[in-house]
């Protein structure tokens with residue numbers, strides 16, 4: 001499956017971006033549940049990902065989702081103890097998950113450093129890969145489910161999930177999940193989906209708001225290489241959507257997105 005051409009939507013500010021993305025996500029989940037009975041979404045950590053989850057929690061239309069028929073996965077996780085406030089899961093619980101009736105068996109949390117794999121982050125990553133493979137059906141034609149939506153916060157250095165520029169995890173072409181050692185952004189030890197796993201998703205949504213993301217957005221959308229700018233290498237099978245605020249879009253060339261969208 002080839003790369004889908006990125007579509008860019010620019011919102012006035014990060015609050016409106018979070019609210020509009022929450023509305024978009026609700027519709028996408030309801031549509032998937034209508035079509036297939038269930039929906040699957042991959043969550044991201046970071047400021048924009050958590051902002052989106054908080055907006056989703058605050059949206060009255062969240063009740064249109066059948067939370068018991070939703071599978072939630074993570075694109076990456078910080079390999080620290082389970083109750084550490086730095087965990088993407090801990091932050092997602094606070095922003096949304098503790099206030100909606102999700103089925104705990106469908107919330108696929110990446111392992112923590114005080115869990116069964118202890119200090120062995122590579123074994124923890126392999127276990128998550130096995131969980132993904134178990135969830136994949138024949139219709140998925142591969143070792144990960146065809147997620148309905150996979151969200152990625154874009155870091156100021158163009159990292160997505162825990163795939164950092166020029167880092168070995170960004171070069172992985174076989175495994176679907178890897179342990180990340182020596183990440184340039186703390187904490188250094190992480191678990192991440194790889195680019196092949198990300199590209200299994202039907203839709204990939206990249207979120208970036210704030211002026212500190214403007215350079216990363218223009219680099220990734222301006223033709224940078226995959227290893228130099230992992231965000232440039234993240235795309236979905238049927239859609240790749242960049243959801244920005246004006247500040248993050250400030251360095252994009254004119255004409256890359258419709259003016260009406262901002």
Ligand SMILES: O=C1O[C@H](COP(=O)(O)O)[C@@H](O)[C@H](O)[C@H]1O
Pocket residue numbers: 044045046047048049075076077078088152153154155156159160161162185
């Ligand atoms: O470390 C991480 O950072 C990115 C982006 O975070 P942000 O705060 O700059 O928006 C996030 O996507 C990733 O999940 C997280 O682990």
